[in-house]
Amino acid sequence: MNSIIEDRGSRKADINIRFSDFDLPPMQDVLLIGRRAAIGPEAVRRMVDALAPGQYEVIEMENGHIEAIAVKVELFNWVKRERLVDMILEEVNMFTCEKSLIKAKLSITISITREVDI
Amino acid sequence: MxxxxxxxxxxxxxxxxxxxxxxxxxxxxxxxxxxxxxxxxxxxxxxxxxxxxxxxxxxxxxxxxxxxxxxxxxxxxxxxxxxxxxxxxxxxxxxxxxxxxxxxxxxxxxxxxxxGNQYDPLTSIHNSIYIYQLANRLITEGHEISVILFDINNFGHINKEYGHVYGDKCIKNIAEIISKHINNDCDFLCRYGGDEFVIVSLRKVNDASKLVQSVVAAVKKESIEMGKPLSISAGVCGGQRKHARKSANKVIENLINKASLASTKAKRIGKEYLLCVDS
Missing domain, CATH: 3.10.580.10 (CBS-domain)
Incomplete structure (x- = not known):
């Protein structure tokens, strides 16, 4: 009597799990929303209102391919609102399009040099 | 509506x-x-x-x-x-x-x-739905309007004598004749019913009667060319109407009704048209 033994081998899966803190909300200091991005300003507004109420301002743009910009309001304590928005838009216009959804992290350092009498 | x-x-x-x-x-x-x-x-x-x-x-x-x-x-x-x-x-x-x-x-x-519901399929001119709306609009805007109602004489007899296809042809001819004589800026035409046509006009009654005369004459000419009897009677109604803006619909119905009665009377007494002026 002949028997055929088939060796199919063994199959294993390696699972790696990485735990980390969730960014709340899942965006950084600034979020730039293109006119044809996967989410729009109203969706972002509802998200930040739900997850980080009062911490972000969604500013809608009338022209250009960026429809809106969500900015952490705390930044306006450091730099004037218009100045900051203008500067960000000026920089991103070079590499964004209507479908862009770009997050940005700002690092503001204020250098002070004072001369005092000794 | x-x-x-x-x-x-x-x-x-x-x-x-x-x-x-x-x-x-x-x-x-x-x-x-x-x-x-x-x-x-x-x-x-x-x-x-x-x-x-x-x-x-x-x-x-x-x-x-x-x-x-x-x-x-x-x-x-x-x-x-x-x-x-x-x-x-x-x-x-x-x-x-x-x-x-x-x-x-x-x-x-x-x-x-x-x-589409405002057009008459036989003549391709507007029907009464249109004319009521238009007249309502004109009166509401404060215009004084005159109403002319044309009625084909002995239309029942024409249908019986020459057939309904010929009767339809007469209606089409009349619609064409009236269309050629009106001024589209101030006269608004519709086929009101079977053999009746209504013009709502911004003309004064006397001026409207001149339009009637020219249409009646043109129909006579057409009758001669066709070699068959075809004539129309008309009633003209218009005049000042106080508080018309408040009850435009009633004013229109009243004007059309009076023009219709004037046309019937004209036919009865053997005249081509009759004027009816409200004050």
Whole structure:
């Protein structure tokens, strides 16, 4: 009597799990929303209102391919609102399009040099 | 049937702002619609159309993709005015709003059907639905109007003697003759009923009677050319009407009725037309 033994081998899966803190909300200091991005300003507004109420301002743009910009309001304590928005838009216009959804992290350092009498 | 609420579709299929563009597209496909009014807290906040969907990411909220500046009308608006605006701005769907709440929708197909109902298929001129609306509009705007009613003499006899096809031909000929004699800037013609034609005119009654004379003469000429008897009688009615703006419909009905009676009387006493002037 002949028997055929088939060796199919063994199959294993390696699972790696990485735990980390969730960014709340899942965006950084600034979020730039293109006119044809996967989410729009109203969706972002509802998200930040739900997850980080009062911490972000969604500013809608009338022209250009960026429809809106969500900015952490705390930044306006450091730099004037218009100045900051203008500067960000000026920089991103070079590499964004209507479908862009770009997050940005700002690092503001204020250098002070004072001369005092000794 | 002068107001939007008489022809609008109701209730209306809507979508809410928190739905995605993909969901809106699926819903529109299921309904076979090209657009949906967008509702937030029971108020109309926008409209999303197939062209909005075409240019938006499917993941977007309807709130972020809808057209926010919505042109709308109220249920009591005059259809005539609304249709003019829809045509002028190429609006395919017009929400009907009452106190901020969406109560109906006026679509291009409803409007097209409505406009089609205002034409007489035999003569291709307007019918009485049109003339009532137009007269209502003119009176409401404060114009003084005259009404002329033409009636083919012995039309029943013509039908019996020469057949209904010939009778229809007579009606078409009369419609053509009157159309050629009116001034489209101030005279508005319709086939009112079987063998009756009505002109609502901005002319004074005396001037309107001159128009009648020229039409009657042209019909006589046509009769000679056809070699068969064809003539018309007419009644002309007009004059000052106090408080007309408050009851435009009654004024129109009254004018048409008096013009009709004048035409019948003219026929009876063997005259071509009779004037009836209200003071």
């Amino acid at each position: 002068f107001e939007v609420q008489d022809i609008m579709s109701s209730p209306v299929h809507t979508i809410s702002t928190e739905k995605s563009v993909f969901q809106a597209a699926s819903y529109m496909k299921k309904l076979g619609f090209g657009g949906l009014p967008v509702i937030d807290n029971e108020k109309l906040v926008g409209i999303i159309t197939s062209s909005d969907i075409y240019f938006s990411h499917p993941n977007r909220l309807v709130a972020d993709s809808m057209t926010k500046k919505v042109i709308y009308c109220s249920p009591a608006d005059i259809i005539w005015d609304v249709v003019t605006q829809m045509t002028k701005y190429n609006i395919k769907r017009l929400p009907v709003v009452n106190k901020g709440h969406l109560v109906g929708l006026l679509t291009k197909s409803i409007v097209t059907k409505y406009m």
